[in-house]
Amino acid sequence: MDLFNNEIDSLKNILPNDGTVNYYGKLLSNKDANQYFDSLMNTIDWKNDQAIIYGKIIITKRKVAWYGDANFEYTYSKTTKRALPWTKELLELKSIVEEKTGEKFNSCLLNLYHNGDEGMAWHSDAEKDLKKNGAIGSLSFGAERKFAFKHKETKETVSLILEHGSLLVMKGTTQTNWFHRLPPTKLITKPRINLTFRFINTV
Template identity: 70%
Template sequence: MDLFSSDKNLLPFDGTVNYFGYVLPKPEADHFYQRLMETIEWKNDQAMMFGKLIETKRKVAWYGSEPFQYTYSKITKQALPWTAELKSLKEICEKHTGETYNSCLLNLYHDGSEGMAWHSDGEKDLKKNGSIASMSFGAVRKFAFKHKETGEKVDVILEHGSLLEMAGTCQTHWLHRLPPTTKVTQPRINLTFRTIEK
């Protein structure tokens, strides 16, 4: 872990959320944003709800060091091989967090009308209490945390070229979401680097 991670922890208790702020200068962030738009195999996300297959406007992609399978919302995805850009971004995350990652779930939100409801990343394939490194590109968006028992909330603004890490017991005790907003008209790309344990 980063020696100064305790100074960055946004959570008051029961877990760790480190916000590193900008980890890429704007020209580099702009470059990666464009390359991710062009090279990632984006597909509309799917979920099973009440026995029906629902397709979201939000697009997703799943990449990894091996063809890992990853199941959430009762839909299984198989990882595609790393692109050059994703490898570079993974190394940047690993340098800042001191962790290692073998997979990445990407989200493309076309504008502020698209978000993510309250949830925690507790899928059985994920390393328990492992680190999830979240990189943001494009539109600046608010990201929110809510404690599962107390209801206490913590918000953070995720900027273009920034890095946030969720670690420890964060997923056990806290929910997180990307609230929709009418104020944002530009796309946002989010990369969440994870560790799958087979």
């Protein structure tokens, strides 16, 4: 497997303050990224996501999947998921991300966006199950999409384009002080798969 070398400064914090976000650019060659994209599309147990909003169950067009070291539960948007056992490809990608970042992860929440009409509203990943101030490693495959941050108090925004086969890491107090989102766009017609490696507290 060829790791893709680039000149992006992964040590640079793209946030001005109150958190740390590092963008590593493309970790994989286009060939490897394409192979992983095809494999993830076909081997992951994708399900439409559910959220409870104002007491009503909302079914999203976006699909999700939840994998981990054990069949522990993860609750967000007032719904609970039970982790499936790792696939071969997910373990390979987890190892790559851990080696690159020096972080350890025990789970992965995957998102499948079929086209640019599907996105994610402003939110922060601060559920009680997550390790406090722990790192979240976000791998992107498929369509390149804009990803944005907004400070919870100052409303300052920062955005970047997430490339095919690239890694973004959020850590420190990012989730406490910043929202993030994947804005919808009519310009994108192809799918994107996003893997968010996390550490869930199991005790």
